[in-house]
Amino acid sequence: MSLYAAYGSNMDPAQMRQRCPSSPAAGVGWIRGWRLTFGGEEHGWEGALATIVPDEVGVVFVALYDIAHKDAENLDEWESVPTGLYERIKLHVHTLEGADVAAWAYVLNAYEGGLPSARYLGVLADAAEVAGAPDDYVAGLRNRPCNSI
Template identity: 60%
Template sequence: MSIYAAYGSNMHPEQMVQRCPHSPMSGTGWLRGWRLTFSGEDIGWEGALATVVEDPDSSVFVVLYDVPEDDEARLDRWEGTELDINRKIRVRVETQEGAVLAWLYVMDAYEGGLPSARYIGVMADAAEIAGAPADYVRDLRTRNSRNVGPGNGITD
């Protein structure tokens, strides 16, 4: 079993149960030296999608999941690794128990674009559920986003 570090909407436990039913949450931590940003507006969920980029002055809150091979393959398909939308990298995550090696997805697209307000809301709710600090959740909730009108929603 490998450890997956979720920083976007996959932080939300209900979403992960749908996508990876055999992958329990195993904790939380911080991805030090990385910054949360958005890209892929042309392929995204009503707008740009979350990704991370290296930045020595930043940190990203992550939710860790123990993911067996079958769920990992399912999540790879969902995240578009076969289509080269995302690629997987290994990173070190700081937890209260010490550093752990995990994998995560990074968008293979230029940084930029606005995410939808709904996507930001899912991410902020997920971070709050997982116990992220209040200022981190507030920063998510106050990020620039775009409103999407009726009829443009996802069917998930």
Template identity: 55%
Template structure:
């Protein structure tokens, strides 16, 4: 079965069971020499979407990932969720370091420019998913502290419940 590496909200096994019910969690690992970043602006989640990119300037850069065994039927479901047919994400292959050695995996990256800010809500979802998946606390803390845009009314503005 092909191995898929999740680095954002799909790190949460409960979410993955909904999107890819035949895809068990296989392990966790690190995408070494890469960094998590955000790309596109307003593609979803009220801001930029998580993606990964190689980081040739920082030899210590790494991204925590959860690896799932994904059969063809679930891969097609994930492709729809990730918007590959719409050109939002594209799939790439990379090597992930795991406790059992390097694994060749596929993952989704945003097919857009790097930049923009994710929403605070999205940062919270990714951080929570990393925590549930067992990421180290310092990694989770760095995620939680990532710059984000606040979405919704300010503290002195009433909620608009008309829509």
């Protein structure tokens, strides 16, 4: 098993139970030095897709999951890793318990830019709220610019 840092809709425990039934939640935390952004509008769900990029002052709230090998393969399919849309990277997560742990996350293999749909942004904000993100973080997601689709 290995730690996966979910920052998008996979923060929602119900969704993760469907996609990765053998992989329990393992806490929450922050990826420091990165920020949430959007890109790959031409590949997206009614708009640009969520990703993270390095940013010296950025922080991204994440839900951690202890991913079983068989679930990792399934999750790669969901995230379009075989097509090259997303790829896995290793990074450090600062947990709310104060530990720094190594985890992997998916990053978009496309240029940054474009707007997510209002519906997609709502899904991300709802997932962050369910995962326990602070109110100001969730509000920041809900108030991001988006297209009206």
